[in-house]
Amino acid sequence: xQDEKPNALKRCWSTLRKPSAKYSVLTLLIAxxxxxxxxxxxxxxxxxxxxxLSFCISCHEMRDNVYQEYKExxxxxxxxxxxAICSDCHxxxxxxxxxxxxxxxxxxxxxxxxxxxxxxxKFEANRMRLATxxxxxxxxxxxxxxxxxxxFDAMSSELQKQTPYxxxxxxxxxxxxxxxxxxxxxxHLPKEYEEPED
Amino acid sequence: xxxxxxxxTLLVAATTLFVASPLVQAVDADAAKALxxxxxxxxxxxxxxxxxxxAYKKVAEKYRGKANxxxxxxxxxxxxxxxxxxxxxxxEHKIVKTSPPKDMDQIKNLVxxxxxx
Numbered sequence: 001x002q003d004e005k006p007n008a009l010k011r012c013w014s015t016l017r018k019p020s021a022k023y024s025v026l027t028l029l030i031a032x033x034x035x036x037x038x039x040x041x042x043x044x045x046x047x048x049x050x051x052x053l054s055f056c057i058s059c060h061e062m063r064d065n066v067y068q069e070y071k072e073x074x075x076x077x078x079x080x081x082x083x084a085i086c087s088d089c090h091x092x093x094x095x096x097x098x099x100x101x102x103x104x105x106x107x108x109x110x111x112x113x114x115x116x117x118x119x120x121x122k123f124e125a126n127r128m129r130l131a132t133x134x135x136x137x138x139x140x141x142x143x144x145x146x147x148x149x150x151x152f153d154a155m156s157s158e159l160q161k162q163t164p165y166x167x168x169x170x171x172x173x174x175x176x177x178x179x180x181x182x183x184x185x186x187x188h189l190p191k192e193y194e195e196p197e198d
Numbered sequence: 199x200x201x202x203x204x205x206x207t208l209l210v211a212a213t214t215l216f217v218a219s220p221l222v223q224a225v226d227a228d229a230a231k232a233l234x235x236x237x238x239x240x241x242x243x244x245x246x247x248x249x250x251x252x253a254y255k256k257v258a259e260k261y262r263g264k265a266n267x268x269x270x271x272x273x274x275x276x277x278x279x280x281x282x283x284x285x286x287x288x289x290e291h292k293i294v295k296t297s298p299p300k301d302m303d304q305i306k307n308l309v310x311x312x313x314x315x
Contacts, residue, residue, distance in 0.1 A: 072298075072299065161290070162283075162289060163242075163283065181241075184235075184236060188236060188297070189232070189235050189236055191232060193235065195240040195241070
């Protein structure tokens with residue numbers, strides 16, 4: 001005997017495929033536009049909320065380790081009062097790369113749940129691995145997040161000290177980007193890290 | 199007897215001086231290197247090789263046996279005084295920063311490590 005009642009999924013799908021006999025096209029259009037705005041706005045607002053400094057340091061792993069180190073650096077406090085927060089350096093600005101980074105970062109929740117770096121000792125034991133991952137990400141993007149604020153062409157030979165200016169211009173010629181030379185500028189360097197010989 | 203007492207007193211005084219003296223503090227080479235790394239010292243200096251700045255071994259050699267060596271090097275890395283570069287130009291030497299800030303024990307350890315090379 002054949003099943004006379006289709007299951008819930010089939011019924012739902014068949015309802016969705018039927019043209020509306022009750023609502024006008026205009027009503028559906030308005031509902032669609034406003035629904036879309038609310039969904040998109042909510043999604044982006046939620047994503048931006050995860051870009052704030054307070055969100056990043058809501059985990060004690062960040063608050064007790066890298067945040068304390070960052071507070072002693074020029075990216076936190078400086079003469080001109082411009083501050084770069086975590087997301088300025090660690091999250092891409094453009095939407096596509098940001099979404100990819102956020103999707104990858106969601107795997108870090110597993111690390112949080114399993115307590116991979118939940119003590120100072122564990123954090124230090126993993127510092128080289130964590131730093132290397134981030135340096136590789138920055139290298140792959142040509143230090144894109146640094147370059148949101150810093151630019152070889154905007155460096156003044158009069159205002160920058162002679163030695164760093166020469167090194168910057170040489171790096172530009174060689175196709176290097178910021179992360180090739182500037183590691184550990186906002187956090188402590190891993191103890192295993194060795195400065196490469198020139 | 200008097201000579202024995204005098205010898206004992208001298209021995210006790212010498213032991214006390216030895217234990218209390220800050221000069222006998224061992225240099226923490228790992229901590230010194232970590233501070234140098236964090237401050238990018240190795241961008242301009244190396245232990246043996248000449249770079250934009252002199253090799254640390256050469257610095258140690260220059261100041262060996264000089265009474266003011268430690269104070270002179272501390273002044274050099276904390277005051278931002280001018281340093282001469284190989285091409286002859288002069289530039290302010292970077293001020294070494296510590297965490298927590300201005301921790302003179304860390305600065306002294308770094309200088310003592312350089313002088314010990």
